Amino acid sequence: MTLWEIKTKQTALIDGLDPTLVPAVMQRLTEMGFASGQSIQCLRRSPFKGPIVLQLGDCVYSLEQDIADRINVSMN
Amino acid sequence: MKNIILVGKPNSGKSLLFNQLTGLRQKVANFPGVTVELKSGQFGDYRLVDFPGTYSLKSLSRDEELAIEKLHEAMLSDATSLVVCNLDATRLERSLVFGLQVRDLAHKHNKGVVFSLNMIDEVQRFGHEIDTEKLSRDLGCAVYALSAKSLIGLHEFKLAIQDAAEHPEDFLPTIKADDESSVLQISRSLSKRYGLKADIVLKKQNRIDGFLLNNVLGGVMFFIIMFLLFQSIFTWASPLMDGVEMALGDMAAFVSNSLPDGIVNDFITDALFGGVGSFLVFVPQIMVLTFIIGLLEDSGYLARAALICHKPLSYFGLSGRSFIPYLSGHACAIPAIMAARTIESPRKRLITMMTIPLMSCSARLPVYALLIAVLIPDTQYLGGLLNLQGITFFILYFIGIVTALLVSVLLNKMTESDKDKADMPFILELPTYRLPHWKPLMHRVLTSGKQFIKRAGPVIFWVSVFIWVLGYFPESGELQSSYLAMIGHWIEPIFEPLGLDWRYGVAILVSFLAREVFVGALGTLFGIQGADENIAGLAANIQADGLTLGAGIGLMLFYVVALQCVATVATLKGETGSGKVAWGLFVGYGLLAYCMAWLAATFI
Numbered sequence: 001m002t003l004w005e006i007k008t009k010q011t012a013l014i015d016g017l018d019p020t021l022v023p024a025v026m027q028r029l030t031e032m033g034f035a036s037g038q039s040i041q042c043l044r045r046s047p048f049k050g051p052i053v054l055q056l057g058d059c060v061y062s063l064e065q066d067i068a069d070r071i072n073v074s075m076n
Numbered sequence: 077m078k079n080i081i082l083v084g085k086p087n088s089g090k091s092l093l094f095n096q097l098t099g100l101r102q103k104v105a106n107f108p109g110v111t112v113e114l115k116s117g118q119f120g121d122y123r124l125v126d127f128p129g130t131y132s133l134k135s136l137s138r139d140e141e142l143a144i145e146k147l148h149e150a151m152l153s154d155a156t157s158l159v160v161c162n163l164d165a166t167r168l169e170r171s172l173v174f175g176l177q178v179r180d181l182a183h184k185h186n187k188g189v190v191f192s193l194n195m196i197d198e199v200q201r202f203g204h205e206i207d208t209e210k211l212s213r214d215l216g217c218a219v220y221a222l223s224a225k226s227l228i229g230l231h232e233f234k235l236a237i238q239d240a241a242e243h244p245e246d247f248l249p250t251i252k253a254d255d256e257s258s259v260l261q262i263s264r265s266l267s268k269r270y271g272l273k274a275d276i277v278l279k280k281q282n283r284i285d286g287f288l289l290n291n292v293l294g295g296v297m298f299f300i301i302m303f304l305l306f307q308s309i310f311t312w313a314s315p316l317m318d319g320v321e322m323a324l325g326d327m328a329a330f331v332s333n334s335l336p337d338g339i340v341n342d343f344i345t346d347a348l349f350g351g352v353g354s355f356l357v358f359v360p361q362i363m364v365l366t367f368i369i370g371l372l373e374d375s376g377y378l379a380r381a382a383l384i385c386h387k388p389l390s391y392f393g394l395s396g397r398s399f400i401p402y403l404s405g406h407a408c409a410i411p412a413i414m415a416a417r418t419i420e421s422p423r424k425r426l427i428t429m430m431t432i433p434l435m436s437c438s439a440r441l442p443v444y445a446l447l448i449a450v451l452i453p454d455t456q457y458l459g460g461l462l463n464l465q466g467i468t469f470f471i472l473y474f475i476g477i478v479t480a481l482l483v484s485v486l487l488n489k490m491t492e493s494d495k496d497k498a499d500m501p502f503i504l505e506l507p508t509y510r511l512p513h514w515k516p517l518m519h520r521v522l523t524s525g526k527q528f529i530k531r532a533g534p535v536i537f538w539v540s541v542f543i544w545v546l547g548y549f550p551e552s553g554e555l556q557s558s559y560l561a562m563i564g565h566w567i568e569p570i571f572e573p574l575g576l577d578w579r580y581g582v583a584i585l586v587s588f589l590a591r592e593v594f595v596g597a598l599g600t601l602f603g604i605q606g607a608d609e610n611i612a613g614l615a616a617n618i619q620a621d622g623l624t625l626g627a628g629i630g631l632m633l634f635y636v637v638a639l640q641c642v643a644t645v646a647t648l649k650g651e652t653g654s655g656k657v658a659w660g661l662f663v664g665y666g667l668l669a670y671c672m673a674w675l676a677a678t679f680i
Contacts (some may be wrong), residue, residue, distance in 0.1 A: 022500070024134065024135075024136055024500075025136070025500065025501060025503075027132070027134050028131070028132065028134070028136045028503065029503070030260065031131065031132045031134070031173050031260065032131070032170070032503070032505075033169070033170070033260075035260065043282060043285070044285070044286075044289060046289075046291070046383070046384070046386075046387060047291050047387075048387050049387070050383075050384075050386060050387035051383055051386050051387070051396070051502060051504070053285070053289065053383070053506065055274070055278060055282075057169050057170070057264075057267075057274055058166070058167040058168065058169050058170060058267070058271065058272070058274040058277060058278070059167060059169075059170050059274075059505055060278060060281065060282070060285075060505070060506040061503065061504065061505055061506065062383045062386075062502070062503075062504040062505075062506060063501070063502065063503055063504075064386060064390075064501055064502040066501050066502075067501035067502070067503065
C-alpha cells in the first residue's frame with residue numbers, strides 16, 4: 001500500500017520510494033527522512049483530498065496526494 | 077575585512093541569532109546578477125553574513141539553488157575565515173543532515189567550523205540535557221549550546237567565534253577516516269544518542285495544529301485571521317497616519333507663514349508639502365502591514381496557511397506555496413515575485429509571478445485610502461468593530477485576488493501544452509509554533525518603511541516638482557491656462573468615457589511610473605487650484621470638487637488591476653527571463669483595467 005492510503009492516527013513503516021521519482025525529489029525526500037524502515041504516522045488529513053500531515057522522526061511534514069502515492073509503506 | 081558566514085536549516089532560529097550577534101545595524105545586499113538576499117552585519121572586526129536557510133546542499137527550488145551556489149563560492153573564497161552552522165537543538169536529526177553536509181564541505185575546503193546548538197532553553201524546559209562536549213567529539217567540531225532568545229550561552233558563544241575566527245586552523249573539522257556511514261545514518265544515530273524524543277517536542281505543536289488545521293475550525297480561523305489583517309491596516313494605522321498628517325500640516329503652515337508670499341512659498345506648500353507630504357502619510361500603513369505579515373510568518377502560521385490553501389489553489393493551477401508570495405504581494409510586488417522562487421514547480425512559479433501584480437500592494441493603499449475617504453461614509457457597525465471603509469478596503473483586495481485566480485486559470489489553460497515538464501510536488505515542513513521575537517520583527521518593520529520612502533520618494537519628488545512646474549507656468553498660479561492643462565485637455569478624450577476630467581487623466585498618466593504618485597500628483601493639482609493654499613485634507617478638496625460614484629468606483633477598479641509600476645515590470649522581466657511576458661502583462665492588465673473602469677462609470 002502507499003502512504004496516501006493510511007488512515008489518520010495510523011502508523012506505518014516506509015518500504016521505499018517509487019524509483020521513477022525525479023532524482024532531485026527522491027534525494028530531498030531521503031534527506032527529510034523518508035527512507036526504508038522508518039516509522040511514519042499520519043497526523044491528519046485535509047478535506048477534499050488535500051495534503052496529508054505526517055510525523056516522521058522529529059519533524060511534521062505535509063505532502064500532497066501525487067507524492068504520497070509514490071511512497072510505499074506497510075502496516076506492522 | 078574578513079567574513080564569518082552563518083548557515084543553517086530554515087526555522088532553526090538562525091535569523092534571531094544573527095540579530096543578536098550583529099545588533100540592529102544590518103545591510104541587505106542583493107548580489108549583482110542574482111537576487112538572493114544576503115544580510116550582513118558587523119560582528120567585532122568581522123563581517124557576519126547570513127545565508128538563506130536551506131534544507132540540504134542539493135537544491136530543489138530556484139532560491140535554494142542560488143543560495144547553495146553562493147555558499148560554495150564563499151567556501152572557496154579566502155575572505156571567509158569561519159563557518160558558523162546553526163542547529164535546532166529540539167530537532168537534532170533534521171538539522172544535523174544539513175550540518176554534516178556543511179561540515180564535510182568545510183573539511184574539503186579547509187575552513188574552520190563552529191556549531192551553535194540553538195534553542196537549548198526549550199530542550200532544558202523538557203528536562204533534558206545535551207552533552208555538548210561529547211557531541212562535539214562525535215561531530216569533530218566545536219559545539220556551543222545557546223539560546224538566541226533567552227540569551228543563555230550567547231556571551232560565551234561570541235567569545236568563542238571571535239577566537240575561532242582569529243585561529244580558524246584550530247577549528248578545522250576532524251572526520252574519522254574509517255567512517256563509511258552516510259550523512260543520514262550519522263545524523264540519525266547522533267540524534268538518537270543526544271536529542272529529545274520526537275513525541276515530547278511535537279506534543280504542543282500537534283495540539284495547536286489540532287485546532288488551527290481542524291477541517292472546520294481551521295478554515296474559519298483562517299478567514300478570521302485574514303479579515304483582521306485587513307481591518308487592522310485601517311484601524312491600527314489610522315491614529316499614526318493622522319499624527320503624520322497633523323505634523324506635516326503644522327509644518328506646512330509654519331513654513332508658509334514665515335515666508336513671504338510668492339513663487340517660493342507656493343512651491344514649498346504645493347509641490348513639497350502637497351505632493352511629497354501626502355505620500356508620507358501612508359508610510360505607517362505599510363509598516364503595520366509588514367508587522368502583521370511578519371508576525372504570522374515568525375509564529376509559524378504561514379506554513380499552515382499554505383497547507384490550508386494548497387488544495388483550493390491547485391484548482392486554479394497554483395500551489396499552496398503560492399499563498400506566501402500572494403500574501404507578501406499585498407505589501408510589495410517586487411519581493412513577492414522573488415519569493416515565488418520557493419515554488420518548486422516551474423510552471424506554477426511562472427503563473428504565480430504573472431498574477432502577483434494583481435495583489436493590491438501597499439503603493440495602491442494611498443490611492444484606495446484617498447478614494448475611499450472621498451466616496452465611502454465612515455459608518456460604524458457592531459460598536460466600532462467594523463466600519464464601512466474597512467469593509468470596502470477588504471472588497472477591493474478581494475477583487476484583486478479573484479482577478480488573479482481567474483487569470484491563473486486562463487494562463488494554466490494556455491500553457492497546458494508544456495505540461496510534460498516534470499512538475500515538482502508540494503512538500504512542506506510545518507515548523508514549531510513560536511512567540512515571535514520583537515527584535516528582528518521591529519527591524520523588518522522599520523526597513524519596510526525606510527525602503528518604501530527610499531524607493532518611491534525620489535520618483536515622487538521629481539514627479540511632484542515636474543507637475544507643479546507644468547501646472548504653475550506660464551501664468552504663475554493659473555492652473556486653467558497652464559501647460560499642464562493644455563496636456564491634460566489633449567489627453568482628456570481617453571479618460572472622458574471613464575467620467576474623469578483632465579486632472580485625473582494627468583494623475584493616472586504619471587502614476588504609470590509608480591502608483592503612489594497618483595495621490596501626490598492630485599495633491600499638487602488640487603493644491604494649486606485651491607484658493608486657500610493649505611493642506612486641508614485632499615479628500616475633502618476632491619469631495620467639494622465633486623467626483624461621481626461611478627467614476628470613483630471605476631477609478632478604484634482601475635487601480636486594482638492596472639500594472640502601474642516600472643519596478644515591477646523590470647523585476648518580472650528579470651525573474652521570468654522574458655521581456656515579452658513583462659510588457660505583455662503591462663499592456664494586458666492596462667487594457668483590462670480600462671474596460672473595468674469604463675463598465676463601472678457607465679453602469680453605476
